[in-house]
Amino acid sequence: MRVIIVGCGRMGARVARDLDREGHQVTVIDERADTFRRLGTEFGGQTVPGLGIDEDVLRAAGVEQADAFVAAAESDSINIMAAQVAKEIFGVPKVVARMYDPHREDIYRSLGLETICPTIVGARLIREAIADAQRR
């Protein structure tokens, strides 16, 4: 599978490394080239410095041939825009956007974007962990 990942923060880099290790063709985009060090020395994929919402940058990263697109930049707005550009403009079949703001996640999910909100997922896990402790 050809996968493009926007944002080489902790989460983006982690997803990139995992997919690369599984044998997928991975391209990572980040505005700050120094973040690519998070990918480690084993990483066999491509890196493209640039803004993940810029269609020229996305084209250079091969968005037109991509099978999947992950928007995991630090800013929710960048992820929303990058994901919509990938989906609506370039027709990437599978697009996932990470969003911190649960309200915004709610709105964009209802508009048909596939979203993952670490805030909600994390809060649920923490609640479950505490509930476990109560039961003991």
Added chain:
Amino acid sequence: MYVIVVGGGKVGFYLAKTLLAEGHEVILIERDPVRSATLSQALNTIVLQGDGAEAELLEQAGMGRADVAVAVTGEDEDNLVVCQVAKRKFNVPRTIARINNPKNETIFKKLGIDVTVSSTDAILAQIEAQIPAHSLVHLLNLRAAGAAIVDVKLAHDSPAIGRPLRELNIPRDANISLIIRGSTGVVPHGDTVMQTGDDVIAVTSLKSEDTLRGILIGTGTGG
């Protein structure tokens, strides 16, 4: 009208100031706390401090009853989100976004934003307006109608020179509305003969723009 302006930079400040002076109800949203306090004092109006792309803040700002939402932050992606949330969650009738990368104009249009304003494009148009001929300058994009008002100065080698308007085969969805000849405006009719130096102002659908360019400028010269 009730106008919500997101982004308190120079554009946002002067926009809010002008709208207030015209008697509109305006709320300005600015992320930076220091800047937002300064703005509040200078404008003597409510400035909400926070991230204008956050739906909760927009709700507090009364987006539900806003007539217009204007997003003029320095970040295209934030302007997109503000306008989309305003439009789709709060059903704001008119959304206006500032864009910095001119290429985002098409993207914003496809993603449902009513109006985009690009200072980069405006400056480009001014530069192009100085080019005497061989160029079709966009005066106004009427996005919703898929049309534009364009301006072209006829060069001596224009294929239209010396021919009456009716012979030019102007496409059905285009219309030559005005010819500025010297310092007078001529409303053209079928018999009006095109002359070198004529400033031709036309309304055209975007799809017929290339055809019109070919008729008035000639092929191969580009715009």
